Amino acid sequence: MAFVIIGVAQARASCWAITPQIRTDLRVYVIASKACDQQQAGESSVTQPPQLRLLRHAHNPAFFGGMALLYYCLHEPLKGVFKFARQGAHQGDALAEDYLGNVYSSGFPGLPAMPHKAFLWNIRSAQQGFPFGEFDVGLDFFKGIGVRADASPGAFWMSKAAHAGVIQAMDEMGVLYWKGVGVPTNDAKARKWFALAAAHGDTEARQWIASHPANGAPPHATAVTAPQPAPPPAPAAVTTSVADNQQTLQNLQRFWTLYFQASNAHVVDFGEPALVRPVRFGNPP
Known part of the structure; x- marks a missing residue:
């Protein structure tokens, strides 16, 4: 899974029947993401944010999911991601399950890619209601990773992730409705999802909106005028008199x-x- 930022997941959490553990996973996702940004920017050398250490002392498996995300974000060897993700996944943490699926999808030296295991762990995460697990399962169905490629269930899981606030899923839903992949073609719904993604900073969604104005005018057109007829060609110059x-x-x-x-x-x-x-x-x- 690409590094994704939660858009409105927290604001919409009350609309979804998510468990307290999933709420914890979402908070851990934000904490680990911020720690990653700080370390990449050189603002901090934190490898274990204090909040994650508290979870570790509380024996909450979300600690392992957070550490797996942090290692993944910082491009640490996938062996370290695998270590933390496997520990958390076997304790039922949805964040860890999702990252374990991602490790099995790509593989690393000493561990070949195992698409079927990747899908197994991603779907476990998604079935718990973890938004990024839902996003990854959608991708698995579209790409045929560990499962037969099928656009319909792919669109179903992608829609759940988009409604939960995953910005990339919003952009994907715009594409699906625009092209009619897994869902009926619907320009209005495509524009709605692109607008939501663009409002949360998605560059590709903003580019689509800029190139598809709502009024149907050509992109970046400032005024629409009737085409003017071309002037008649000038008569050839007479160089010799009769x-x-x-x-x-x-x-x-x-x-x-x-x-x-x-x-x-x-x-x-x-x-x-x-x-x-x-x-x-x-x-x-």
């Missing part, structure tokens, strides 16, 4: 000579000024 074209003059002379011969006319001049030399027929009067 009088300078000898072939044209000869053709004109031949035409009018034959014309006047046929009409038996007595014309001395042609035109004023004459375009061709005077045309004479018979005896002038």
Whole structure:
């Protein structure tokens, strides 16, 4: 599972029948995430936040899930993540179960990837109501990790995670409704989920909203105007006058000579000024 930030999970917790242990897991998730951010930024060298030490002394298995998350976030060897996740998972902690599933999904030197075990632990976490377990099970169904790929159950679990406040799940639901994957195509619902994800800082959701304005206008359009007809092409420049074209003059002379011969006319001049030399027929009067 990618490192995810809880969006509105805590605010919506009352809407879900979650157990006290899951509430603890959600608080531990936030605590471990903040500790990871501080250590990455060099603000603190804390490896075990005080709150986690309290859980350890209380023999609460959420301690192991928090440590697994912290190791995972800090890119520590997966062997350490596996150690903590396995201890917590076998005590029924949903956070630890989810991370144990992630370790089995990727594997590490000495432990090959085991997709079926990955799905087994992820689904245990999801069935307890842990939002990130629900998110990972959704991904498992979409990607066919340890289970036959099936978009419908994938969308079901992804929806549960999105409603619980997982920002990445909100973005995924926007994509699913937009493309009609696992759910009927619904632009309004797609926009709703993208808007929720964007409101919590999701970059991809913001990009989608920017490129799909609600009024249907082209992206970043400032005004819509009727297309203007292209101006007619300018006439080609005349570089040579008719009088300078000898072939044209000869053709004109031949035409009018034959014309006047046929009409038996007595014309001395042609035109004023004459375009061709005077045309004479018979005896002038």
